[in-house]
Structure formats: structure tokens, C-alpha cells
Amino acid sequence: MNDKFLRESFDQIGIDLTDEQVSQLDRFYEMIIEKNKVMNLTKITDYDDTVTKHFVDSVSVVLLDDDIYIKNRFSEGDSVIDVGTGAGFPGIPLKIVFPEIKLTLLDSVNKKLNFLRDVCKELNLDDVTIIHGRAEDIAHQKDTRETFDFCLSRAVGNLATLSEYCLPFVRKNGFFISYKSERAEEELSLCKHAFSELRGKLIQEATFDLPYSDISRTLLLIMKTGNTPKIYPRKAGTPSKSPL
Numbered sequence: 001m002n003d004k005f006l007r008e009s010f011d012q013i014g015i016d017l018t019d020e021q022v023s024q025l026d027r028f029y030e031m032i033i034e035k036n037k038v039m040n041l042t043k044i045t046d047y048d049d050t051v052t053k054h055f056v057d058s059v060s061v062v063l064l065d066d067d068i069y070i071k072n073r074f075s076e077g078d079s080v081i082d083v084g085t086g087a088g089f090p091g092i093p094l095k096i097v098f099p100e101i102k103l104t105l106l107d108s109v110n111k112k113l114n115f116l117r118d119v120c121k122e123l124n125l126d127d128v129t130i131i132h133g134r135a136e137d138i139a140h141q142k143d144t145r146e147t148f149d150f151c152l153s154r155a156v157g158n159l160a161t162l163s164e165y166c167l168p169f170v171r172k173n174g175f176f177i178s179y180k181s182e183r184a185e186e187e188l189s190l191c192k193h194a195f196s197e198l199r200g201k202l203i204q205e206a207t208f209d210l211p212y213s214d215i216s217r218t219l220l221l222i223m224k225t226g227n228t229p230k231i232y233p234r235k236a237g238t239p240s241k242s243p244l
């Protein structure tokens with residue numbers, strides 16, 4: 001493992017990792033590689049690639065610089081839900097870097113969540129809630145609906161579908177952050193109706209290259225402007241089959 005590369009990569013996004021955070025990220029890497037032998041968690045297995053494409057990418061939300069967002073960003077006790085977390089991205093690296101947040105990890109595949117239960121135990125991550133289910137169902141539950149300060153999601157679906165999964169979880173004036181690549185413009189142009197139905201407003205679109213790479217990442221910062229009508233999300237499968 002190349003801790004120098006890990007530290008320098010995080011330094012490029014303005015984060016000075018503590019020794020404990022370095023060991024937690026390294027241990028997380030080892031656990032992914034070990035589990036990947038028996039379960040399909042990720043195609044990225046090289047250490048440096050994992051640092052860039054999974055760890056730094058997950059935490060790159062610190063590069064968003066909208067004023068209201070910065071004032072509210074990941075303060076003590078903020079609730080953050082990662083929808084479709086898979087092997088724990090972006091949720092786990094974010095929790096390692098910002099241990100003060102209350103993190104919820106949601107996925108429809110329980111064996112991935114069992115892996116994440118082991119990760120949280122091994123890395124001593126407190127205040128992590130793990131929920132098995134589909135976003136379309138879980139977002140209708142009283143204890144999760146419109147309760148989160150932030151909803152984050154990476155590589156789960158097109159923006160209109162994802163907005164229907166994610167915006168119902170966010171409280172009024174909270175944020176939904178979508179990790180996108182170069183197709184963001186096209187997706188955004190198809191999302192006007194979805195944002196108006198679900199009460200989301202795009203407040204920042206930030207595109208940058210991940211450190212020490214030419215991999216381009218676009219983050220969309222969407223603010224929740226009011227209550228999402230109770231009919232959303234529609235029943236499981238509908239948001240992806242017929243996006244708003």
C-alpha cells in the first residue's frame with residue numbers, strides 16, 4: 001500500500017488525513033480485496049486506482065463551494081444517507097473523513113450490506129445505520145422520509161430516476177448530491193419535470209479532474225425546496241422503467 005499517494009491525493013482536495021484515517025482507509029481497502037475474491041464488489045482492485053476512483057472520488061463533495069452548502073456541510077450530527085451504496089461508496093470514505101456525521105447506508109442487496117456491517121465493526125465506525133431495501137419502499141417510511149440533511153448517490157441510475165429515489169429522503173432546505181460523469185448536461189436537460197415534481201432545485205454543477213488523473217467528475221448539488229408529494233417515489237421499478 002502506498003500511504004504517501006493516499007495522503008497526497010487527499011491533500012489535493014484540501015484534506016489532511018490523520019494516521020487513524022489512513023489506517024482505516026487501508027484496512028477498508030484490504031477488506032474489499034479479500035471480499036472481492038468471493039463476491040463481486042468492484043472491478044477496481046489496484047491500490048492507487050482505489051484511492052483515486054473510490055476514496056478521493058467519494059469525498060470530492062468537499063470541492064462544491066456554494067455558500068449555503070459550505071455553511072451547512074457535514075456538521076456534528078448531520079444525517080447523511082447513501083442510496084445504493086454497494087461496496088460502501090461514497091458513504092464509508094465520507095464517514096472516515098467526517099466521523100461526526102450520522103450515516104445511513106441503503107442498498108437492495110443484503111450480502112453487500114453484510115460486508116459493510118463487518119467493515120463498520122472492524123473500523124470502529126459509530127452512528128452508522130444499515131438499511132436493506134429498495135429506495136422506492138424505504139423512502140415512504142415515516143422514520144426516513146424527509147428526515148436527512150444530505151442524500152448522496154453514485155452510479156445508481158439516470159438523474160431523473162435517482163431524483164425520485166433520493167429527493168423524498170431529504171428534508172426541506174437539505175441537499176441531494178449526485179455524482180455524475182460527462183453526461184450530466186444531457187441528463188440535466190431531461191430532469192426539469194422531475195425536479196419540479198419532486199421539489200428539487202439545481203444550485204451548483206461542478207466539474208473537475210480527480211487528483212493525479214485525467215478522470216473527470218461532475219457533481220450536481222440539488223437543494224430540496226419543499227415537501228415531495230406523497231405519491232413519490234412511485235412503486236418499486238417504476239422510477240427506472242418510466243423516469244419522470
Ligand code: SAM
Nearest residue numbers: 084085086089107108109133134135154155156
Ligand atoms: N454507489 C456504489 C458505487 O458507486 O460504487 C455502488 C454502485 S452499484 C453500480 C449500484 C448499487 O445500487 C447496487 O449495489 C444496487 O444493489 C443498488 N441499487 C440499485 N437500485 C436500487 C434501489 N432502487 N434501491 C436501493 N439500492 C439500489
